[in-house]
Amino acid sequence: MFMDLATLFSIAPLRWPDIGAAILAGSIVGLERQLRAKPVGIRTSSLIVLGTYAFIILSIEVTNAVADPSRIIGQVVTGIGFLGAGVMLSKEGVVVGVTSAATIWMLAAIGVSIGVAGPLVAIKLAVIVVIILYGVDILESSFTSLTRGVHGKYTGWKQRVKKDVNK
Structure with a gap:
């Protein structure tokens, strides 16, 4: 009538170490997004x-x-x-959220990699995603030529109105 602890906590065919890796990998990417006030934070990324x-x-x-x-x-x-x-929107003719959408796509790939290639591969992929997200920001801050055209930072309609008034 009573179950032993192993049976009680079993989630077979899923594995607890893999679940831990999924939460860790999602948290690594989600933390970067959440710290920068972007959509898809820690909870969403982990899920x-x-x-x-x-x-x-x-x-x-x-x-x-x-x-x-x-x-x-x-x-x-x-x-x-x-x-x-x-998560993608069009605001005043500017499409925003494309990076968040691509991040969601990579999060799914990380989840697949846990099941197919193992948890260590998934954690490495999560770190690579954060390096890309953060590293490109560093490059854009260093080289203004990287922020021209559609790659400029969207500052909202108030900034745009100020620019139009100053013309």
């Missing part, structure tokens, strides 16, 4: 990685003659596109 990992592992469990886990990966990529589209 995207964890959810993607769970879908991949669970799809492997239902593998048979008609079920193919690689199809689940394709569906995750498609589905995550909808989340990414939700």
Whole structure:
């Protein structure tokens, strides 16, 4: 009638170390986004990685003659596109949120990598994502030529009105 602790805490086929890696990898990326007041902070990033990992592992469990886990990966990529589209907006003719959408896409890839390549690969990918997000900002701060045209920082309509008035 009573369960032992191993049975009580078992989440097979998922693994606790992989869940920890998913939360850690999502938190690494999410912390960078949250510290810079961008969409998709720590909670959302961790949930995207964890959810993607769970879908991949669970799809492997239902593998048979008609079920193919690689199809689940394709569906995750498609589905995550909808989340990414939700963070992109057009404000005054300027599209914002594209980097956040791309980050969401990478978070899903990190979740897939936990199930397919292992947790260490996922954590390394998360660090690479943060290096890209933060590193490009450093480059843009150092070289103004990198912030021309569509790559300029969106400062909102108030700044734009001031510029138009000063013309």
